Amino acid sequence: MEISNKKKKLSRQSSSFRLRSPSLNALRLHRIFDLFDKNNDGVITIEELSQALTRLGLDADYSDLESTVESYIKPDQTGLRFDDFAALHKTLDESFFGCDDGEDNNRSPESDLEEAFNVFDEDGDGFISALELQKVLKKLGLPEAREIEQVEKMIVSVDSNHDGRVDFFEFKNMMQTVLVPSS
Incomplete structure (x- = not known):
């Protein structure tokens, strides 16, 4: 058991x-x-x-x-x-x-997105801040993580309500625009 x-x-x-x-x-x-x-x-x-x-x-x-x-x-x-x-x-x-x-077949695409969002939202407050994004980018060894200004630009590019952070709705919209439908 x-x-x-x-x-x-x-x-x-x-x-x-x-x-x-x-x-x-x-x-x-x-x-x-x-x-x-x-x-x-x-x-x-x-x-x-x-x-x-x-x-x-x-x-x-x-x-x-x-x-x-x-x-x-x-x-x-x-x-x-x-x-x-x-x-x-x-x-x-x-x-x-x-x-x-x-x-997994019973899981919705939304729950997959929620899991992905939670990887970035380290403090669990429902938002991805520039510092949280920077931490994940650093763990992945990406050069964009070196400068907070670059990370902030990434946040601004998807921050539709202009509050300086990414909520789940904004994250979901961003993911839907970058995902290529499978054939």
């Missing part, structure tokens, strides 16, 4: 990792790949992957990481190309978060 409850809790927590929109998933995965590929050569080495995981607070033993990833690296390559990275991601997603989509 306890194991079943843990699995349900894990699958609920994982819904933000597995969004239903294939086009959004592909875009998200490309962005992650680009973040990990520090020298922009189209290949993620084990060193780059290790550094990215460390920046995200997910320190992994290098030899464990190497043994997990090396089977996805083609013999003539020095690291993971995007297709290899996508295959690794799919395997890890299935291994850690399971394939039980029954619960």
Whole structure:
């Protein structure tokens, strides 16, 4: 009974990792790949992957990481190309978060957006401030996070009521304009 409850809790927590929109998933995965590929050569080495995981607070033993990833690296390559990275991601997603989509099928797109919004709204006040956005951008290693002025411009670009922060309605509108419908 306890194991079943843990699995349900894990699958609920994982819904933000597995969004239903294939086009959004592909875009998200490309962005992650680009973040990990520090020298922009189209290949993620084990060193780059290790550094990215460390920046995200997910320190992994290098030899464990190497043994997990090396089977996805083609013999003539020095690291993971995007297709290899996508295959690794799919395997890890299935291994850690399971394939039980029954619960996710009952979820509304709005609840997925609420979960995404809550990632940014660290203090839970119902708004995303420039400082909260900056923290998330820093965790992702994005250069935009370096200057608060850049982050504030990002907020202003979606802040339709001009209160200096993004509420869920504004976040939802922004997400609906950037999401490409899946075919």
